[in-house]
């Protein structure tokens with residue numbers, strides 16, 4: 089494999105309160121992953137062992153913000169990524185996890201940890217190692233500035249590929265109608 | 272040689288008091304699906320006093336599903352996990368079958384669901400082995416971290432990386448054809464399915480299968496080779512004794528879509544066999560520990576301290592009496608015989624068992640694609656309805672339980688989920704404590720040594736994404752301030 093001439097674009101990805109479906113859809117570019125790897129190098133991502141985001145060209149974030157740690161990671165990405173992209177419904181609106189937004193957090197806790205039928209010994213987890221959950225699940229753009237939004241649950245591999253290709257070519261990303269889907 | 276380790280050393284590392292100890296965290300766990308971290312507490316001599324795997328995120332699904340009509344559940348619940356959405360989709364659909372009284376599906380519906388499920392097994396196992404875990408095994412647990420990933424694999428072993436991508440693609444295509452989308456499709460509905468496969472779709476799959484079966488068989492051989500080359504390490508790494516649990520078909524065959532519960536103790540004695548899962552709570556209970564959102568299930572008959580168990584490929588391959596496809600069954604027999612049965616007891620044996628299942632999934636897909644029932648048009652049945660539905664399936668990572676109760680208006684009033692990774696909670700904790708004790712104790716912790724902990728966790732292929740549907744209470748307060756400086760949220764303890 090020959091070294092490409094242009095410097096590689098540095099790409100970071102992470103999942104906050106998401107299901108990893110958006111990351112899976114990214115991998116659904118299938119064989120196109122290999123030419124992409126000629127142009128891109130990964131920073132922090134579930135695919136690498138880099139645990140903190142360093143200076144990057146592009147950041148892709150899946151999932152909304154549900155706890156204090158998500159806020160921290162989101163800010164780390166914003167501080168380091170020139171272009172930050174909200175990937176998928178959860179990042180854009182909170183998505184399915186935001187269904188808890190109209191519920192009382194304490195009742196949720198009781199339901200899950202104190203009253204389920206197969207529970208032998210209940211109790212609500214409260215160790216300091218567990219990050220503080222937020223009262224609501226927030227979309228990314230309410231916490232930091234977001235440059236681009238790719239809708240869908242998950243966005244199709246074609247849509248993700250198109251946005252990345254546009255960025256690699258130095259264009260403003262553009263999705264034509266058929267690639268914009270919300271399901 | 273060292274005997275198999277008892278469970279006690281691992282359990283002893285669970286609850287040291289934190290006073291005066293130094294904390295080391297592996298955060299976030301990487302090359303696993305989902306959000307989790309490991310914390311270690313070390314004393315002044317760098318001896319590990321405590322090691323814990325924490326699941327740090329909450330979804331609250333069991334609560335917010337309440338008040339929704341049951342037929343929405345198979346579609347909603349997939350959003351718990353984008354890696355194995357099909358497993359949640361099908362477990363929920365099976366629970367809904369009970370609610371609509373569909374005791375027996377039509378042959379077409381059952382086979383189309385099976386096709387979807389084995390497509391899911393194929394793609395998930397390929398992803399886990401090639402994209403996530405193989406770099407540890409091929410380059411070494413403490414090899415250069417910058418290369419220890421799919422990018423490094425593509426550079427050093429391009430053909431292997433290509434096969435991984437194409438095997439996953441084939442599984443994803445099976446899912447797309449049976450459910451309409453590769454991720455979060457809608458194929459299964461209460462009482463059946465809503466689509467079948469066309470002749471062209473079947474032809475497209477048929478063309479790819481011989482190669483997929485061949486590559487899967489070679490992947491099994493690759494893991495065998497890794498064991499042969501590093502026998503001492505592979506035999507003992509993160510090993511411990513555990514009870515096992517899986518669904519098994521009534522005749523003892525491996526069946527990942529349906530069966531009865533079978534559990535065994537480490538000596539192979541039967542604890543449960545062919546048990547109807549509709550009353551799973553008579554056999555499985557869960558407890559909560561304050562330091563993880565993930566619960567700790569155990570077998571009721573043995574109690575919380577002794578009753579924890581292991582699920583997933585290793586349990587399934589060692590626990591069934593046979594695999595009902597020829598090549599995978601031959602590989603199962605070879606696996607059980609290898610090194611006097613030690614590989615089948617080793618934690619890294621998970622990888623070998625997983626590749627045997629991947630081969631089995633490819634063989635099953637090949638059989639189904641040739642079965643005209645998958646193009647049949649009788650797709651849905653109904654019977655007399657019930658208020659309670661339990662659906663259990665063997666997801667890629669192990670036994671997955673969905674349980675719903677509905678009211679007279681068909682609205683969900685209760686939901687309980689025990690996801691595959693939750694069953695493995697105690698096992699993963701014991702595995703990392705074993706690694707901490709053997710490899711980390713008294714040594715200066717390098718990145719490579721810490722990766723040993725992650726190698727142990729990865730063997731289980733945990734889906735921490737699935738495991739995060741519960742939430743907790745914090746003795747802290749935090750403020751969330753918006754982009755523009757506004758206070759969005761402030762939480763303090765309940």
Ligand code: SF4
Pocket residue numbers: 105106107108109110150151175176177178179183184240241242243350353
């Ligand atoms: S948008 Fe959909 S696919 Fe993406 S993380 Fe959210 S639920 Fe998963």
